[in-house]
Amino acid sequence: MFTVKEKVIATIEVERSKFIAILLPLPSVDEIKSELEVIRSDFPNARHYVYGAKTNDGARSSDDGEPSGTAGRPLLNLLHTHELNNVLLVVVRYFGGVKLGAGRLLRTYVEAGQAAINEATIYELVKMKVVHVEVNYRDYEIINSQLDNLNASIDAIDYNITVTFKLLSENDLEKNLMALTSGQAKIRRLEDEFTYKKVGNYD
Numbered sequence: 745m746f747t748v749k750e751k752v753i754a755t756i757e758v759e760r761s762k763f764i765a766i767l768l769p770l771p772s773v774d775e776i777k778s779e780l781e782v783i784r785s786d787f788p789n790a791r792h793y794v795y796g797a798k799t800n801d802g803a804r805s806s807d808d809g810e811p812s813g814t815a816g817r818p819l820l821n822l823l824h825t826h827e828l829n830n831v832l833l834v835v836v837r838y839f840g841g842v843k844l845g846a847g848r849l850l851r852t853y854v855e856a857g858q859a860a861i862n863e864a865t866i867y868e869l870v871k872m873k874v875v876h877v878e879v880n881y882r883d884y885e886i887i888n889s890q891l892d893n894l895n896a897s898i899d900a901i902d903y904n905i906t907v908t909f910k911l912l913s914e915n916d917l918e919k920n921l922m923a924l925t926s927g928q929a930k931i932r933r934l935e936d937e938f939t940y941k942k943v944g945n946y947d
Contacts, residue, residue, distance in 0.1 A: 745829045746866050749940060754859035758852050760840025764790075765860035770832040773802045783834055791839040794853065796820030797832045810837075814850040822857045826946060829869070833857050867940040872912040874937050877921065878930040879907055886924050887911075894920055912937065 796819030
């Protein structure tokens with residue numbers, strides 16, 4: 745599953761109507777209302793504020809007065825197509841006086857939404873296995889030298905009589921850590937964490 749970390753904006757113009765697409769992170773569908781209020785403030789007096797949203801706790805869409813099925817649902821389908829999650833895609837329309845018809849309207853909303861997605865830097869949300877490790881200084885140096893081979897990273901390190909730290913990896917680490925330290929490492933499994941891995945752009 746993929747997501748974004750920063751808000752991006754893209755604009756297209758069709759038959760004097762301006763379509764401003766905004767793609768932004770969204771932790772929960774409960775935050776849709778507050779995000780829309782910000783967008784309405786940033787882009788006041790528009791005719792329509794349509795959106796598609798997809799998060800771990802649900803998916804929502806709104807045509808906001810456009811013909812049914814021509815706006816919000818196509819934006820939500822875009823998010824599904826690109827496997828984007830925890831995001832809100834809003835398209836603000838300033839009406840230019842020319843009606844586009846349902847088919848062209850749908851294609852235009854999709855084009856605007858796609859333009860914003862193309863502008864975004866995409867991240868993969870990766871579940872990391874986390875262990876708390878306590879070792880002596882010699883074994884810490886051994887582990888630290890093998891981080892690339894372990895496909896792991898160190899966090900929250902504390903130097904004291906022993907060295908304690910969190911180790912994060914997509915892989916199970918316990919067996920390798922015990923082998924590297926001749927069975928001396930004290931290891932405790934912690935709750936999994938999620939981290940962002942940069943993928944790039946769709947464009």
